[in-house]
Amino acid sequence: MSEPVWITGIGLVSSLGEGVEPHLAALRAPDAKPVVDAASFAPFPIHPLPSLALDAQIPKKGDQRQMEPWQRLGTYAAGLALDHAGARGLAGEMHLLVAAGGGERDVALDEAICRELAALPPGEAGPLLNERLANGLRPTLFLAQLSNLLAGNISIVHGVTGSSRTFMGEESAAADAVRIATARLAEGRGETALVGGAYAAGRWDMLLLFSPSGGLLRGDWVPLAGRPGGGMVTGSLGAFLVLETARHARARGARGLAAIGAVRNGAARRRGGDTARASALALAEGLPLRPGHAVFSGASGVAGALEEERAFLDTLTEAGPVRFTTDLLGHGMEASFPANLALAALALQAGLVPQALVTGFGLWRGEALAVLEPVGEEAEG
Amino acid sequence: MSGLRDHAGRHIVAVTGMGLVTPLGFGVAESWAGLLAGRSGISRITRFPTEHLKTSIAGQVVLPEEAGRPPFSSPERVERMAALAAAEAVAQAGIGGPFPGPLFLGMPPVEVEWPQRLELARRTNGEAAGSYPAMIAAAAGRGDLFEMFLFGGIGERLADRFGTRGAPVSVTTACATGASSIQLGLEAIQRGEAAAALCIGAEGSVAPEPMIRFSLLSALSARNEEPERASRPFEKTREGFVMSEGAAALVLESLESAQARGAEVLGLVLGAGERADSFHRTRSNPDGGAIIGAMRTAIADAGLEAAQIDYVNAHGTGTPENDKMETLGMRAVFGDAPPPISSNKSMIGHTLSAAGAIEAVFSLLTIRDGMLPPTINHEVPDPTIPLDVVPNRARAAKVGRVLSNSFGFGGQNVCLVLGAAP
Numbered sequence A: 001m002s003e004p005v006w007i008t009g010i011g012l013v014s015s016l017g018e019g020v021e022p023h024l025a026a027l028r029a030p031d032a033k034p035v036v037d038a039a040s041f042a043p044f045p046i047h048p049l050p051s052l053a054l055d056a057q058i059p060k061k062g063d064q065r066q067m068e069p070w071q072r073l074g075t076y077a078a079g080l081a082l083d084h085a086g087a088r089g090l091a092g093e094m095h096l097l098v099a100a101g102g103g104e105r106d107v108a109l110d111e112a113i114c115r116e117l118a119a120l121p122p123g124e125a126g127p128l129l130n131e132r133l134a135n136g137l138r139p140t141l142f143l144a145q146l147s148n149l150l151a152g153n154i155s156i157v158h159g160v161t162g163s164s165r166t167f168m169g170e171e172s173a174a175a176d177a178v179r180i181a182t183a184r185l186a187e188g189r190g191e192t193a194l195v196g197g198a199y200a201a202g203r204w205d206m207l208l209l210f211s212p213s214g215g216l217l218r219g220d221w222v223p224l225a226g227r228p229g230g231g232m233v234t235g236s237l238g239a240f241l242v243l244e245t246a247r248h249a250r251a252r253g254a255r256g257l258a259a260i261g262a263v264r265n266g267a268a269r270r271r272g273g274d275t276a277r278a279s280a281l282a283l284a285e286g287l288p289l290r291p292g293h294a295v296f297s298g299a300s301g302v303a304g305a306l307e308e309e310r311a312f313l314d315t316l317t318e319a320g321p322v323r324f325t326t327d328l329l330g331h332g333m334e335a336s337f338p339a340n341l342a343l344a345a346l347a348l349q350a351g352l353v354p355q356a357l358v359t360g361f362g363l364w365r366g367e368a369l370a371v372l373e374p375v376g377e378e379a380e381g
Numbered sequence B: 001m002s003g004l005r006d007h008a009g010r011h012i013v014a015v016t017g018m019g020l021v022t023p024l025g026f027g028v029a030e031s032w033a034g035l036l037a038g039r040s041g042i043s044r045i046t047r048f049p050t051e052h053l054k055t056s057i058a059g060q061v062v063l064p065e066e067a068g069r070p071p072f073s074s075p076e077r078v079e080r081m082a083a084l085a086a087a088e089a090v091a092q093a094g095i096g097g098p099f100p101g102p103l104f105l106g107m108p109p110v111e112v113e114w115p116q117r118l119e120l121a122r123r124t125n126g127e128a129a130g131s132y133p134a135m136i137a138a139a140a141g142r143g144d145l146f147e148m149f150l151f152g153g154i155g156e157r158l159a160d161r162f163g164t165r166g167a168p169v170s171v172t173t174a175c176a177t178g179a180s181s182i183q184l185g186l187e188a189i190q191r192g193e194a195a196a197a198l199c200i201g202a203e204g205s206v207a208p209e210p211m212i213r214f215s216l217l218s219a220l221s222a223r224n225e226e227p228e229r230a231s232r233p234f235e236k237t238r239e240g241f242v243m244s245e246g247a248a249a250l251v252l253e254s255l256e257s258a259q260a261r262g263a264e265v266l267g268l269v270l271g272a273g274e275r276a277d278s279f280h281r282t283r284s285n286p287d288g289g290a291i292i293g294a295m296r297t298a299i300a301d302a303g304l305e306a307a308q309i310d311y312v313n314a315h316g317t318g319t320p321e322n323d324k325m326e327t328l329g330m331r332a333v334f335g336d337a338p339p340p341i342s343s344n345k346s347m348i349g350h351t352l353s354a355a356g357a358i359e360a361v362f363s364l365l366t367i368r369d370g371m372l373p374p375t376i377n378h379e380v381p382d383p384t385i386p387l388d389v390v391p392n393r394a395r396a397a398k399v400g401r402v403l404s405n406s407f408g409f410g411g412q413n414v415c416l417v418l419g420a421a422p
Helices: A020-028 A061-065 A069-085 A088-093 A107-117 A122-136 A139-145 A149-158 A170-186 A204-213 A246-251 A276-284 A303-314 A333-349 B028-036 B074-093 B114-121 B132-138 B143-149 B153-162 B177-190 B208-216 B255-260 B289-301 B320-334 B352-369
Strands: A005-014 A095-099 A163-168 A192-199 A237-245 A258-266 A294-297 A322-324 A356-361 A367-373 B013-022 B042-044 B057-059 B103-106 B169-172 B196-203 B246-254 B267-276 B311-313 B401-408 B412-419
Touching: A005 A020, A005 A069, A005 A170, A005 A246, A005 A333, A020 A333, A061 A149, A069 A088, A069 A149, A069 A192, A069 A237, A088 A192, A095 A149, A095 A170, A095 A333, A107 A122, A107 A204, A107 B114, A107 B132, A122 B114, A122 B208, A139 A149, A139 B208, A149 A163, A149 A192, A149 B267, A163 A170, A163 B267, A163 B412, A170 A192, A170 A237, A170 A258, A170 A333, A170 A356, A170 A367, A170 B169, A170 B177, A192 A333, A204 B132, A204 B143, A237 A246, A237 A333, A258 A276, A258 A333, A276 A303, A276 A356, A276 A367, A294 A303, A294 A333, A303 A356, A333 A356, A333 A367, B013 B028, B013 B074, B013 B177, B013 B255, B013 B352, B028 B352, B074 B143, B074 B153, B074 B196, B074 B246, B103 B153, B103 B177, B103 B352, B114 B132, B143 B153, B153 B169, B153 B196, B169 B177, B177 B196, B177 B246, B177 B267, B177 B352, B177 B401, B177 B412, B196 B352, B246 B255, B246 B352, B267 B289, B267 B352, B289 B320, B289 B401, B289 B412, B311 B352, B320 B401, B352 B401, B352 B412
Parallel strands: A095 A163, A095 A192, A294 A322, A294 A356, B103 B169, B103 B196, B311 B401
Antiparallel strands: A005 A237, A005 A258, A163 B169, A192 A237, A258 A367, A356 A367, B013 B246, B013 B267, B042 B057, B196 B246, B267 B412, B401 B412
């Protein structure tokens, strides 16, 4: 049993704006420029969140208050995807697969405690830490911080309740989510799935996690081609896709934006001969790529992975244009792979490209490839 | 070949290896013996100062290599316990060399923790002392911190150690996480994507901040003077769950693959069901719809009727809310004569991300030995809970099929059906 799976809706929010229009415009314009905030988190440039009319997707203020920015961003983007697919009425039976990172910490509280406790001997610091946390932590922040609560909020706000799974592991988590969602629909376990992730750039807590890798770009923003030593710029990104069996979409008269030809992912140890390039080459074996296929690269910008990806891309025969989408959106971790699938689906539907290969080379681990195909005329009838 | 396929034509999935680390002991035998003896694994916290904490008790796994050094971070603890459980499971399955399938790891979210934050802060000074930008500057070159606290770090190291195939998959569905990891492995084998899967649930979050956070949600028991009596699922004076830690690992294999290589089949994973709730972040819909839906879906996925379930391994956290809702679910699914149900959490506490996997192992042992583990601390029955909770003492019973419940914060509910070896 293997039923074709289509993308029937996308919900995309980035520093460029929200929805189809700004992103399709950026794909059409070869000289499209990103939105960069180089000051707020100096020395790290970031791509900031656009201002969102939250009430449009998260009508209850109480729900908005129970979330931090990354959850609001993801819940908002998930709602856009449901609307774009015309799938609100299907939410009750829809599977939900989310790729999530860590939630926001209370940075002001962390800094106040660090300032006070750093001066004390560890024996005194322990009890005082308990006291400061017990008095300072807000109860709602815990729920805003739990990784699985992005999915929980999407269930609460949009009523998506068929199932709920949250994957972790940076970029790879999203490839796992899309691959598993596609496999479940293809084998007949359900007809629709909502899959994606969100990353709110401009968070000191996440910069503390990623900066010790040495992989973050410092100073002024320049495009990937102008970063000789590589460098990652994090980008605010919410990206969700509605996946649907072709059978189900046809039956309800929904249009397919693109058909999923393949989704594969792996993880090289990235030592010795077990390289990211070799991992991607193995994943690419037998992919039905045609001459002129466009590449939507999810490169983070981190030097090692970028070299590996470039070497892999060089092996592709008769590839069309390669687009490093981090130059437009920045790198949105768990949201990057679904965002690139969304961009590729838009480009296919607009007739800008004949076929798309979407790549994901994680900043530390994880390689992913997906092939998107146009949805044929006869299929749309 | 029909003996190798289930009612839906899918590969039948066997369990050929199990491993456990719980507050009752290291290994399956020690943990199971403690459980059947009705022993509590809950104790006063000794790992860190508990002044100003409302709750100062927990289930704790004391790792020998931790003696005489500062406590491990959560990812270190999770990785070590997961590796211990996985090593036991893989050895029992008789698998040498690289593991012939993918890794599914149920684990808690992790982040840079207070000891690391304070260590960095101590190296900052002046006006910016303790600020994030200053700590980031102090963390330059600390690739060890980056790799330790990445969400993908634990899965990568376990995949490296056990030689699992493909990308390691890490999953979190709150208190249903361990069950989700088994469900992912089950499905991968059912659809023929893999012949075997290493499924792990692991938890290591007993630390001041997580305890304070759960306390702020009024979720924890504060019966600090009587740790071993604090976890009281289904009992009238229950007041919350007791945080705990541990790990379980299961080697899943298609029955076909297990038989072909002559492996001993310990039991079967017959089915799984899930349902998300859209009602509230920490409470179930009062109609119990999602809990009932998950239980019914799991039983149907196994190709069974409710009456064919012999025993239920409860989610049974000991919070007033959970136990009330689980009772509602039991009565809705099983009618007036529900099978016995007991809560392992009365003894080992709530192992959160590990619970679904630990309780799946205990469910298989229940079938193997024909012994129902008790719900201890059952002193004052709750008249609103008309269930046979196997009070206080283990009991012999013939058990062929077990429903294991896991219900999570955030509305994520997963139920598994485990069965005897054919």
